[in-house]
Amino acid sequence: MDLPKYTGTIHPEEWVKQVQIYCHLKGIENEEKIIKISKLMIDSTIIIPNVDKINSFDELVKALKLHSTFILYKNSCKRNLQLIKYIPEKEDVATFLANFRSLCNWVEISDHKEIITMLINSYSDHFFKGEFIKRVEGINSVDEIFKIFSEVVFDELKIIKFESSIALKHVATGKYLSSCNINYQIGSKQQVVFSGEKLPDGNALWYAKYSNPTDDDFTRGFNRHYKHCTYDDSFYLIHKATGNELCISTSSYKSPTTGHLAVSCTRGGDSLNWINTNITNNNVPYVKAKDVIALKYSDYIFRSHDFTFTIGNKTFQEVVGHEERIGGNDEWQIEIV
The missing domain is CATH 2.80.10.50 (Trefoil (Acidic Fibroblast Growth Factor, subunit A))
Structure with a gap:
């Protein structure tokens, strides 16, 4: 594992976590030292005001989120969420939902209605759309919404299709x-x-x-x-x-x-x-x-x-x-x- 550099193409919280993991593997446990290493690994094109005064991981993450690169990153992730498609022939539902959930986390989307809408648009199957909409009615738990998605996808596999054996x-x-x-x-x-x-x-x-x-x-x-x-x-x-x-x-x-x-x-x-x-x-x-x-x-x-x-x-x-x-x-x- 290499020491990760921050270039604005990863969520600041995830990047800080990766730096912490790297330092732990190298036997570096002192938080002040890890913060100093983290600041040195920020790309030179990303200018953080008063970076020398940052003394905690929370302050570092907050400063990186205020930079324009974070807005670009979030917009890119949101665009990917809008375009993401579940294709059963190419990936299993667990992999799809893991990727979808990660994108939601990085974009910082927690509104259950928005997540439901994007999931509906992610799979063009007619049975899925009707059944998923029916089952998520009144559900506001994101975990439960993901669970229902996987259940409906599984149920769709059991439907008899024309011209299938x-x-x-x-x-x-x-x-x-x-x-x-x-x-x-x-x-x-x-x-x-x-x-x-x-x-x-x-x-x-x-x-x-x-x-x-x-x-x-x-x-x-x-x-x-x-x-x-x-x-x-x-x-x-x-x-x-x-x-x-x-x-x-x-x-x-x-x-x-x-x-x-x-x-x-x-x-x-x-x-x-x-x-x-x-x-x-x-x-x-x-x-x-x-x-x-x-x-x-x-x-x-x-x-x-x-x-x-x-x-x-x-x-x-x-x-x-x-x-x-x-x-x-x-x-x-x-x-x-």
């Missing part, structure tokens, strides 16, 4: 909604849909593609931009490995074993809806990982059960469509994969 675990049997390049031998003869393994494999990967046919162009573009799935959205559920879309046959095609409506994957599938089956928390707008949901097409619900069927030498757990009340066999838990 997901898996759907059938709650009753623990098996994942799946499809593969095998077709039904009777009925629609389209790509088979089944509940597969108890761990998500390549056959169990899906993604939701936005499809709200009643939206105008502005709203449709707005939702595509933010990419967060809500319980008000319509969407296509696309099988990642084959590119085909989940659908229910509403014609004469029946499921192989129980004779319910057949479920398959095909080009030009059905526009679906999420249904939140959690009756104690069914007012949440966003679809999140670990949510237990039902999948709906028009008046039809997707169901799985213990009934199986075979194609060749392969056995599959049946997935069907029905118009009955939603029950335990209709529940699926969403996972981000």
